[in-house]
Amino acid sequence: MSDTAVQRRSPARRPVGAEAVRDPGRGPGPLTHTVVMAARALRISSRNTDALITSLALPIMLMLIFVYLFGGAIDTGTDYDSYVMYVVPGVLLLSAGFGAATTATAVSEDMKGGIIDRFRSLDVGGTPVLAGHVAASTVRNLLATALVFGVALLIGFRPAATWSGWLVVAVVLVAYIVALSWISAAIGLLARTPEAASGFTFFMSLLPYPSSAFVPTEKMPDWLHGFAGHQPITPAIESLRGLLLGQDVGDTPWIALAWAAGLLTVAIGASGTLFRIRTR
């Protein structure tokens, strides 16, 4: 009886009876999911014109503010002919922080609606969803970075990096953008509302200030030296600055990359756990 019931169905259809075959076809892997999710996140952020303009204009504003408003008053020593030579890496990382912060809001928006349930019911895991946002954030940030470089060149930035130096600069920048974006994604999962998410990321965006990004650390109060000298942003700043100016940077880029890898690992782990908690 049950046999006939099953056979009555078109043979091309997947059996749905109790004795259904085990494998209902394989779904696509996390890689496909990540690619589709990245395309989605990019499409959504390209439509969010206000946010896009802000995220592209803000870094340029920041640089102009530092170079023209603060720059004259900041003494970076005799190694740099002008403040713009000193400050570009700082502006790059500061804008990476601000740019990455958008990820928190985007993730938080997703968690608010029903779309995550939809993705889960399509057997898409949490990591591809977050990776999609991080990928989109990276693309947005690289765009902003290119603009910053362009404007920096216009206002007197004259890099002296070698080809390999440029390559390392790119790797370090991408590593930090990805790590900060993923931290931001974790913050987006932690916050209950998109507003709270964007508030939390503010702290992350401030991290470049107590580093050698804008002011040499020797000029800071003693108690801040320890932190400023050993926080994750400092090795990145030092590597970028050294490489861009064609100086010897030793193993600083490695330290920077180690920091980025560590932060990324923690962020991926934490966001995995948070995603499971939020969707339970």
Added chain:
Amino acid sequence: MTDPSGITAGAESGGATRTIEAYGLTKSYGKPAVRVLDGIDLQVGRGSVFALLGPNGAGKTTTVRILATLAEADSGTARVAGYDVVAERSAVRRSISLTGQFAAVDETQTGEENLRMMARLTGQPRAAARRRAAELLERFDLTTAARRPVRTYSGGMRRRLDLAAGLVGSPEPGVFFLDEPTTGLDPRSRRELWAVVRELAVRGATVLLTTQYLEEADRLADRIALLNRGRIVADGTAADLKSRVGGHRLDLVLTSDEAYLRLAGRAVHHSPETLTLGLPTDGSAAQVRALLDEIDPAGHEIERFSLHSATLDDVFLDLTSNAAPSTPTTSNATPAPAPAPEAPTHV
């Protein structure tokens, strides 16, 4: 199936044709644990429409989320399309489509982009995804809106897109979970959505829908389970359920206020604005005739009468009026545990 309340309905369809089966599902939430599901059993035969009907907070959404693998039960087991919802989660996910209470589509993407994205996520190549999206947009009457961002859609369009999104990857006839598909829709969109659900059913889909609207369950479902406080309190066809509260109601439109006031005491349904009273009866011709003669021997106090079978509303209110011997005859009271229709004789 051990439930005493005769919940085994659907058993006639036999084990192999049950597409959804659940035994003893429980689930608690929160710190001082609140039991949301308290032992749910259900079986849904293949190709049937099953409605889970209940008030807010009865546990409808939790049940759907467990069956659709989005939440795990604290205890109990469930199989959907032959797969275990915990051990074979991915297989279940690839066999079902889910439409939740909140439209699960991207507001800033167009309808078409949403559907193509979903299709890609189920592993269809680009060209196939585009074809599938076009096909579904056509079927759900969204072709003209396909290139507009979803944020410009009406509630009904959004729901239809959501349903289409649920359909994108699953083979048809599939298994559908529709969680309050028409909540918040205007009457016209609701009707459109009903037509969509009926069409799914005609194509042989198995549908489990939740609703708080009795009319919806009555119209769409082959079988209805009444859920209240995490338990199934009744289960059967709409007719089965209605027969549980038994009997009929004789509605009388009276000619005068005096007649209304005189008879109001023995009515179970009152609507003074139309001078209408509802009196309980078993519906037999003999009894209706006797009742009319007794109330209005002279034949000029009753203008019209009509006979109704008990509605699902009556069942719903009766079975979900948590404890408390159902409220006395206030305006909309049910012909509750049907008192002998002929009880008070003094007129």
